Amino acid sequence: MQPTAWRAVLPAVVATSVLFGGALTGAIRTSVAPLPRQSADLDAWGRVLADPRFHEAAVFTVVLAVIATAVSVALALPIAALLRDRRGVQVLVTLPVLLPHLLVAVVVVLWLGPGGLVDRFIADGPQVVRAPSGLGIVLVYVLKEVPFLVLLLLAVWNDDVEQRVEMAATLGVGPLRALHRVVWPAVRAPLVLGATVVMAFVLGFLQVPAVVGPTDPVTVPVYAVEVTRVRGLAGQADAAVALLLASGFALLLAGLAAVVTRRLDGVRR
Amino acid sequence: MSIRGQRRARVTAVLLAVVTAGPLLVLPLRAAADVWRAPALLPQRFGTRGLDVVFSPGTNTLTAVTNSLVVAVATTLLALLLAWPAARWLATADTRHRAPVLVLLALPLLVPPLAIGAGLAEWFLRLGLTNSLPGLVLAHLVAVLPYVVVVLAPGFGPRVRTAEEAAATLGASRWQVLRLVSFPMLAPSLAVATLLGGLVSWSQYGSSLGVGRGVPMLPLVLEPFVGRDPQVAATLAMVFLAPALLALLATVRRTSR
Numbered sequence: 001m002q003p004t005a006w007r008a009v010l011p012a013v014v015a016t017s018v019l020f021g022g023a024l025t026g027a028i029r030t031s032v033a034p035l036p037r038q039s040a041d042l043d044a045w046g047r048v049l050a051d052p053r054f055h056e057a058a059v060f061t062v063v064l065a066v067i068a069t070a071v072s073v074a075l076a077l078p079i080a081a082l083l084r085d086r087r088g089v090q091v092l093v094t095l096p097v098l099l100p101h102l103l104v105a106v107v108v109v110l111w112l113g114p115g116g117l118v119d120r121f122i123a124d125g126p127q128v129v130r131a132p133s134g135l136g137i138v139l140v141y142v143l144k145e146v147p148f149l150v151l152l153l154l155a156v157w158n159d160d161v162e163q164r165v166e167m168a169a170t171l172g173v174g175p176l177r178a179l180h181r182v183v184w185p186a187v188r189a190p191l192v193l194g195a196t197v198v199m200a201f202v203l204g205f206l207q208v209p210a211v212v213g214p215t216d217p218v219t220v221p222v223y224a225v226e227v228t229r230v231r232g233l234a235g236q237a238d239a240a241v242a243l244l245l246a247s248g249f250a251l252l253l254a255g256l257a258a259v260v261t262r263r264l265d266g267v268r269r
Numbered sequence: 270m271s272i273r274g275q276r277r278a279r280v281t282a283v284l285l286a287v288v289t290a291g292p293l294l295v296l297p298l299r300a301a302a303d304v305w306r307a308p309a310l311l312p313q314r315f316g317t318r319g320l321d322v323v324f325s326p327g328t329n330t331l332t333a334v335t336n337s338l339v340v341a342v343a344t345t346l347l348a349l350l351l352a353w354p355a356a357r358w359l360a361t362a363d364t365r366h367r368a369p370v371l372v373l374l375a376l377p378l379l380v381p382p383l384a385i386g387a388g389l390a391e392w393f394l395r396l397g398l399t400n401s402l403p404g405l406v407l408a409h410l411v412a413v414l415p416y417v418v419v420v421l422a423p424g425f426g427p428r429v430r431t432a433e434e435a436a437a438t439l440g441a442s443r444w445q446v447l448r449l450v451s452f453p454m455l456a457p458s459l460a461v462a463t464l465l466g467g468l469v470s471w472s473q474y475g476s477s478l479g480v481g482r483g484v485p486m487l488p489l490v491l492e493p494f495v496g497r498d499p500q501v502a503a504t505l506a507m508v509f510l511a512p513a514l515l516a517l518l519a520t521v522r523r524t525s526r
Contacts, residue, residue, distance in 0.1 A: 011350075012354070027391070028388075089283060091517070108292075203381065204380065254379045
């Protein structure tokens with residue numbers, strides 16, 4: 001069988017390099033010399049790095065990302081185990097994968113926001129939408145990302161893995177031990193990759209915190225929109241700095257995940 | 270598992286489905302409630318105010334839906350054209366360059382969409398592409414292409430390649446191989462890639478805001494209503510939901526066959 005010539009991958013690589021590379025260089029350029037200014041300086045970097053509101057936003061965003069990812073991963077594994085043989089239910093449970101994040105946020109607002117359905121049943125219930133703890137943001141991401149991780153797990157939790165579980169059971173291995181020794185090695189690498197994507201979503205998406213997040217503290221993308229509105233031209237540079245820092249953190253995280261996945265794959269082999 | 274355990278697992282699975290898909294039912298109820306003052310459990314008056322506002326000229330819904338559709342279709346087609354050969358290469362190449370190429374193509378997934386939109390806006394402003402549909406297509410392409418490549422690549426398995434080679438050996442032209450062998454065999458992967466690509470573009474918020482703030486796009490039209498007018502937000506959300514719902518129906522039809 002002849003492998004496809006390497007030239008075949010060029011159009012996609014060129015398109016990604018030009019557009020994605022262009023976006024990053026454009027953001028870097030804006031961070032030092034927003035249009036129409038011609039001279040470059042690092043004032044925006046100094047301003048953002050010294051801004052206590054940015055520090056708060058960065059810590060808040062990372063904490064939310066860690067919590068939302070950890071909860072999603074913790075729920076995805078048992079749900080995937082439960083749904084393995086139930087095709088019809090799988091379709092319904094994984095429905096949120098097809099839904100835009102903004103739509104899930106709207107549904108959460110209509111249920112749990114002020115004047116929402118739950119508010120009418122429980123008058124003094126806990127605040128979820130716009131809660132300073134970021135509970136609403138975590139809830140939207142958990143609702144949206146657990147099905148994504150379940151789908152990912154179901155793709156690798158195939159009949160081969162299940163046969164090995166059955167074989168382990170006939171050898172007297174208990175279900176928990178089988179989960180740890182047979183299923184976990186098969187699913188952990190894709191789970192780490194999926195968790196990285198989820199974390200990158202939480203770090204970078206604007207629409208969810210804009211709709212259900214608190215106004216103080218804010219997440220980094222909301223901070224970027226805020227400074228653009230308030231600080232004018234300088235705000236564009238500040239927003240670019242904030243978004244570049246968020247991008248850098250997400251890429252660093254992805255690098256770490258790649259190393260972990262490689263190690264896990266190595267262990268499996 | 271005992272029969273009792275199986276029944277408990279079945280009930281839990283159904284409950285999970287209700288918890289996941291059930292909350293969407295609030296959308297038609299809220300969209301049809303013209304008057305629903307708290308703490309009443311049911312609306313005081315049903316009506317079509319939501320539809321009236323959504324389809325009034327000031328809301329720009331029809332323009333936004335048209336723009337979002339045009340951009341989603343154009344982006345997905347462009348992504349499929351670029352992704353097809355790349356996915357084929359990724360599935361068959363046996364070189365050490367495969368992993369770095371895959372990482373490069375997937376990188377845009379990790380960066381905040383607003384960062385991509387704002388960064389591209391800097392260039393698009395010089396090229397006259399800001400606030401234009403072609404500019405939005407290019408911005409959405411950054412987010413859509415990785416999904417399409419990742420979904421298409423596993424489709425190009427050895428079975429497809431062997432069938433293509435057999436057809437070529439029997440004298441089929443390249444176009445005939447593509448039309449009679451590759452397309453039919455890759456139809457399921459192609460359908461999923463098209464669907465996913467279209468939905469990713471349809472729901473783009475950050476990159477649309479960065480590049481096309483002045484072009485009405487459905488997510489940008491919906492967002493301001495969420496805190497301001499729940500009835501209009503619910504009505505717009507139902508319009509926003511339509512493609513995902515159609516996709517779900519198609520999947521259910523396919524799995525029930």
